[in-house]
Amino acid sequence: MRFPFKTSYEQDTRLFRDRIDASWYVLLAALVVLLPAVLPAYYVGETTWVFIYAITGVSLMVLVGYTGLVSLGHAAFLGIGAYAHAFFIEHGVPWVVSAAMAVTLATACGLVVGLPALRMTGIYLAIATLAFSVIIQEVFSRWESVTHGLSGMAVPKAHIFGVSFGGETAFYYLCLFFLVLALWLTRNLLRAPTGRAWIAIRDSEIAAQSMGVNLAIYKSIAFAYSAGLMGLAGVLFAHKIAFLAPDIFTILLSIQLLLLVIVGGLGSLHGAVFGAIFVALLPPVIAILRDSIPASFHDFSAASGLAPIGWFGDAIGNFLKKPGVEAGIFGVILVLVILLEPLGMYGRWVKIRIFFSTFPMYKRATFKRQRSYMKTERLR
Amino acid sequence: MTDRARPSYWHGEKAASDRPTGSRGRKLDIFLQLTLNGLAVGCIYGLVALGFVLIYKATELVNFAQGDLLMLGAFVCYMAVVWWGLDYWLSFLIAVLAVAAFGALLDAVLLRRVIGQPQFAVVMLTIGLGAVFRTFASVTWGSEIYTLPTPFGGVTRIAGVTISHQYLSIIVGTLILCSVLYGFFNHTRIGVAMQATSQNQLAAYYMGIPVKRIFSMIWAISAGVATAAGVLLAPVTLIDINMGLAVALKAFAAAVLGGFGSIPGALVGGIVIGLIELYAGATLPDGFKDTAPYIVLLVMLVVRPQGLFGTPGRKKV
Amino acid sequence: MTFFQADNISINFGGIRAVDGVSFQVTKGEVFTVIGPNGAGKTTIFNLVSRFYDPTEGRLVFEDNDITKVPSYRIAALGIARTFQNIELFEHATLLQNLLLARHAHKRSNFFSELLFLPSVRRLEVEHREAVEKVIDFLDLQQYRDSFIVNLPYGVRKVTELARALCTDPKLLLLDEPSSGLNVEETDDMAFWIQDIKNLLGITVLMVEHDMKLVSAVSDRVLALNYGRPLAMGTVQEVQAHPEVIRAYLGG
Numbered sequence: 001m002r003f004p005f006k007t008s009y010e011q012d013t014r015l016f017r018d019r020i021d022a023s024w025y026v027l028l029a030a031l032v033v034l035l036p037a038v039l040p041a042y043y044v045g046e047t048t049w050v051f052i053y054a055i056t057g058v059s060l061m062v063l064v065g066y067t068g069l070v071s072l073g074h075a076a077f078l079g080i081g082a083y084a085h086a087f088f089i090e091h092g093v094p095w096v097v098s099a100a101m102a103v104t105l106a107t108a109c110g111l112v113v114g115l116p117a118l119r120m121t122g123i124y125l126a127i128a129t130l131a132f133s134v135i136i137q138e139v140f141s142r143w144e145s146v147t148h149g150l151s152g153m154a155v156p157k158a159h160i161f162g163v164s165f166g167g168e169t170a171f172y173y174l175c176l177f178f179l180v181l182a183l184w185l186t187r188n189l190l191r192a193p194t195g196r197a198w199i200a201i202r203d204s205e206i207a208a209q210s211m212g213v214n215l216a217i218y219k220s221i222a223f224a225y226s227a228g229l230m231g232l233a234g235v236l237f238a239h240k241i242a243f244l245a246p247d248i249f250t251i252l253l254s255i256q257l258l259l260l261v262i263v264g265g266l267g268s269l270h271g272a273v274f275g276a277i278f279v280a281l282l283p284p285v286i287a288i289l290r291d292s293i294p295a296s297f298h299d300f301s302a303a304s305g306l307a308p309i310g311w312f313g314d315a316i317g318n319f320l321k322k323p324g325v326e327a328g329i330f331g332v333i334l335v336l337v338i339l340l341e342p343l344g345m346y347g348r349w350v351k352i353r354i355f356f357s358t359f360p361m362y363k364r365a366t367f368k369r370q371r372s373y374m375k376t377e378r379l380r
Numbered sequence: 381m382t383d384r385a386r387p388s389y390w391h392g393e394k395a396a397s398d399r400p401t402g403s404r405g406r407k408l409d410i411f412l413q414l415t416l417n418g419l420a421v422g423c424i425y426g427l428v429a430l431g432f433v434l435i436y437k438a439t440e441l442v443n444f445a446q447g448d449l450l451m452l453g454a455f456v457c458y459m460a461v462v463w464w465g466l467d468y469w470l471s472f473l474i475a476v477l478a479v480a481a482f483g484a485l486l487d488a489v490l491l492r493r494v495i496g497q498p499q500f501a502v503v504m505l506t507i508g509l510g511a512v513f514r515t516f517a518s519v520t521w522g523s524e525i526y527t528l529p530t531p532f533g534g535v536t537r538i539a540g541v542t543i544s545h546q547y548l549s550i551i552v553g554t555l556i557l558c559s560v561l562y563g564f565f566n567h568t569r570i571g572v573a574m575q576a577t578s579q580n581q582l583a584a585y586y587m588g589i590p591v592k593r594i595f596s597m598i599w600a601i602s603a604g605v606a607t608a609a610g611v612l613l614a615p616v617t618l619i620d621i622n623m624g625l626a627v628a629l630k631a632f633a634a635a636v637l638g639g640f641g642s643i644p645g646a647l648v649g650g651i652v653i654g655l656i657e658l659y660a661g662a663t664l665p666d667g668f669k670d671t672a673p674y675i676v677l678l679v680m681l682v683v684r685p686q687g688l689f690g691t692p693g694r695k696k697v
Numbered sequence: 698m699t700f701f702q703a704d705n706i707s708i709n710f711g712g713i714r715a716v717d718g719v720s721f722q723v724t725k726g727e728v729f730t731v732i733g734p735n736g737a738g739k740t741t742i743f744n745l746v747s748r749f750y751d752p753t754e755g756r757l758v759f760e761d762n763d764i765t766k767v768p769s770y771r772i773a774a775l776g777i778a779r780t781f782q783n784i785e786l787f788e789h790a791t792l793l794q795n796l797l798l799a800r801h802a803h804k805r806s807n808f809f810s811e812l813l814f815l816p817s818v819r820r821l822e823v824e825h826r827e828a829v830e831k832v833i834d835f836l837d838l839q840q841y842r843d844s845f846i847v848n849l850p851y852g853v854r855k856v857t858e859l860a861r862a863l864c865t866d867p868k869l870l871l872l873d874e875p876s877s878g879l880n881v882e883e884t885d886d887m888a889f890w891i892q893d894i895k896n897l898l899g900i901t902v903l904m905v906e907h908d909m910k911l912v913s914a915v916s917d918r919v920l921a922l923n924y925g926r927p928l929a930m931g932t933v934q935e936v937q938a939h940p941e942v943i944r945a946y947l948g949g
Contacts, residue, residue, distance in 0.1 A: 328515025
């Protein structure tokens, strides 16, 4: 196990724990920057989705993972950011101004939704946000002068200060920049009093209050900040998807975003990125398997002379081709993650690391979570 | 996800679309018609909401898959009637029993493991299950829209008001179900044990109540109620894989409106949502039919965050 | 100057009068203990003082200011900190984060400077850290600094609660059953710490406690309650000898 030697209090406020830690991140950064040089354009585009999803993940992580407030309607903020940006661009507003205004609008909406949310907890809040997103979706489809309603809205490629970010690679770097920005800003908040107040609210509202945390203000900040980040993701999302329609921003998208943070691991920014990788790359992986499984099974059955293996491969391929199977696969994964690894992918990663660093002294109980069987214990 | 994506099914909407043409009697007729249809739709929401609340009260789990259980129930009944050619009532019974058994199985295999975990995790688990059920239904039965033949085809005219038997069957069915459940919970040993379990799982366990079996039973009842709602609803909305989701979202609003955890609240909330939906669809501009229930819900939550019949809870320190 | 005064406070829960016309004064620098059988309304008094409940009647005064209507999140900034009977720590955070959170009442940075983590924020963080480290040294918690609360044994959590309350730089410290769940040795430690808090740090302590050994070891004055009503007030010996108190504990 590595014990960083600490010589000043400032050391604990740094972004990275120590040199070794920092050098890993430098390596990762180099890898991500060089990736478009080696990957085909299609995969560069898919990786861009990872970055956009990661921003949404950071947004929800702040709200759900750190502040403990659940929103079933965050797709609405994504939609607000996307539509606002598309509208401003359509009316000739420069990109940077347009994006800033879209983010501001999403933040303001977050604040407005957050205000009634202050008095609600748990399931009530989830339903209130759900109601909000249903209403917003209806607005998207009815406010035709702004959103072009059900006929949809085309979004042009991004042009910033006369530079085109239309190509896959250029847009990749743009999204990467905003992801790093979002991660940096969020990390800053999390190592400062605001982030601690969020965590305190998540773990015990009552204790947070008696330590001087104004619940109303910090919940509002969490809501507004999260909505703002979602708006930022919406701006990039609009360009990436190139065509906005109201039925993109449904509760199913909200659920997919929640799935992202859960699968990634609640309560860590790493989790947001892990989850984004998972959510963005699963559909292309399924698409690849759809064709490759029957083919490889056939090859195997031809080589081994066992015909049933080929039929089995066909069956899997046909199953994967049915409509709605993707949602089912997401569902199965969600169920498995919650049952088997409630801490998500990041939690598993930490466990593995601790297993090896403390070997052979690893204690399972380190991660055991206390359950509460009484109604009153679950109130906060 | 909203109902817009689906064809308009509520007959109330059709009745409303030929707007009042003149005489006051006609207006009153339409109003009564809307009220009746709203009550029927509201009963369905109420029944699904009742399912949420039953499970929530006993196990503290919030079951987002309730609507999909409704969908499964409707499909099973359809399969029995159309594919196997069985009698409607027999098929109804088969569907209720089959889905109830499935509900108990779900609890025994999956949901019992997450009891005591944060509410949010459980909500996501059931959302995941719902997605799996929908995929299962689309793979098994296909993603077309099916019509369930029922014995309630006709209409009765009383004092100029046309009463469709389909809607009437929903209201009567709900009344019967509710009285049976009321009797069960308040006047049987098991019902009282269920209430005790919902107060404190651990204490109930120590008192010798078979908590695990009780939970399975609650799930079975709740799934059975959902199926009954699905079968009653089937002639009105037609059957497809997304029928449950649309209903469940409104039913959720209903349960929260009534104060999550209150059984009369769930029914009242359901009826309120059903009535608002049909009145708004008939009188307000397009788009309000689907959103009006949510607008009312939001306003209500701002004014009374614990719902109509809920009691504000606070952790004791 | 009145340091702390509860003036005829009462609270009703539905039809139950949990606290019924209780008055007492705490003088600066003393350890004042409230005792009484279960359900006597001791913790309710704490919840009234930390403003989780609104009293139906009566007045609370702290340093000559009426705090009856002050919202609960402002209590810490005024200089009143509390611990909880059943431990209300932030479980999925480290001990250090828990203690730093207690500095929240002294937060001077704003949202935007934190967003950019300006040097001023860094400097304030170090200041908070120095304050926290003093408490860590005082209560010997060095080895648990980076442990998550969920992984700490009960006794350490209890001390962490105390540490967190101390980190707010309180003038009045409310301890809700500091010895509950602790073994004899840990209870003795707790007694020493309470004495040190009073003598070395000069913090006034208002305490609810069952363990009479701890009560008599540290208390300057004791108030005995039963059914929300005051029975007796005075030194430990006086209260213990009071016939009403004996009757309340032994029945009869």
